[in-house]
Amino acid sequence: MDPVRPWLFVGKFRDTLNPKNLKANNIEAMLQFAELVEYPGIVSFHLAVEDGIPLTTADFQRGMRFILQHHQSGKKVLIACGAGISRSVIFTIAALRETEGTALLTAYQEVVNAHIEALPHPALWKSLCTHYQENIPYIQVLRLYNSVTS
DSSP: OEEEETTEEEEEHHHHTOHHHHHHTTEEEEEESSOOOOBTTBEEEEOOOOTTSOOOHHHHHHHHHHHHHHHHTTOEEEEEESSSSSHHHHHHHHHHHHHHOOOHHHHHHHHHHHOTTOOOOHHHHHHHHHHHTOOOOHHHHHHHHHHHHO
16 A cells, blocks of 8 residues: 555455555555455445446445545545555545546656556546546556656
């Protein structure tokens, strides 16, 4: 799990299984895509979206409502998917867009700088761009990823 902001962490399913690390990072809310993991003192929400499948508006809104609600109440939020590569990254980018007004490609740059594994699936990237009405070709994501990881 990697911090993108003091309140916002991105990670993978394995991170949700480490209660000591969750406690050490003061995680109080988890948006999970792989499967639901629960601990006392941590609000958990499982959103059943598959990687590689475009996000529905309803799923996007449910995930963002959870993130924003807990951010606004001062909680640290972990967003975790199976491998920490795609779904969690998309919602982390959206969290930066919603809370700071950050452009999507700029938000992706910040996420990949903090979490080197970040490479959202093209279908999810397109869903995100459509939702925020930003037309950013996926090739730009790949170029940015390659510039950070090479």
